[in-house]
Amino acid sequence: MKLKILWMYHDLMDLYGDKGNIEVLRRRAEKRGIECIVDTCTLNEEKKISDYDLFFLGGGADREQQLIYKDLLGRRAGIQEAMDSGTAFLLICGGYQLFGKYYKDQDGNVLESLGFFDYYTVASDRDHRCIGNIALEATIDGDTFRMVGFENHGGQTHDVATPLGKVLSGHGNTYQSSFEGFQNDQVIATYMHGPLLPKNPMAADKIIKRALKRNYGETELAPLDDTLELKAQEVMLKRLKVI
Numbered sequence: 001m002k003l004k005i006l007w008m009y010h011d012l013m014d015l016y017g018d019k020g021n022i023e024v025l026r027r028r029a030e031k032r033g034i035e036c037i038v039d040t041c042t043l044n045e046e047k048k049i050s051d052y053d054l055f056f057l058g059g060g061a062d063r064e065q066q067l068i069y070k071d072l073l074g075r076r077a078g079i080q081e082a083m084d085s086g087t088a089f090l091l092i093c094g095g096y097q098l099f100g101k102y103y104k105d106q107d108g109n110v111l112e113s114l115g116f117f118d119y120y121t122v123a124s125d126r127d128h129r130c131i132g133n134i135a136l137e138a139t140i141d142g143d144t145f146r147m148v149g150f151e152n153h154g155g156q157t158h159d160v161a162t163p164l165g166k167v168l169s170g171h172g173n174t175y176q177s178s179f180e181g182f183q184n185d186q187v188i189a190t191y192m193h194g195p196l197l198p199k200n201p202m203a204a205d206k207i208i209k210r211a212l213k214r215n216y217g218e219t220e221l222a223p224l225d226d227t228l229e230l231k232a233q234e235v236m237l238k239r240l241k242v243i
């Protein structure tokens, strides 16, 4: 079995360890004998996105979003083609925002976004940035579990029809939101850095399964020993008084 990952704007969109998500996906695949190929793609570089099983885009501050958004918009048809071909998507923070209708930054600049989904994001004032550790209860592909991460965003994301999860502690899509992120059956989008996947092995495996689906259908993944990962998650859940 083979898993092909496209890591978009690896050199620009990488906040609070987002790159660690790639390492987790690679390790969890390889431990199961799945060959994992990771290619990167940055500004002005041609790549056929539909050749990939997983599209990963990390977060970035407003400056990096400014730098990449036109290049990203130029790839809209290629991204649509990948969606149609069954590619799975993992989008973090700034990447999540750019798949909605638009992102309006603190100075009032509007970054037109890909518009695949109906949500839109407007930056808050400096006193209402969503910063800190966060815990959720998420249901992904029929399984419900807790997730933890770290958020730091001014952007307030509205009109999310299908969030990733319910906030147990922290902010989420807006300063006082009770929901966080976005999902559909191909896309998982979240404000959670940390990076996201090391402390959320269930979510990592859901993403691997989604990515394998277009070539191999529904696959069962051999269980791994997640004692340390779950211990790390538990420490955060306790710190946030969720358990």
Ligand code: GLN
Pocket: 015, 058, 059, 060, 061, 062, 065, 092, 093, 094, 095, 152, 153, 154, 155, 156
């Ligand atoms: N610039 C965006 C915001 O502050 C995204 C930040 C991020 O990716 N952490 O809302």
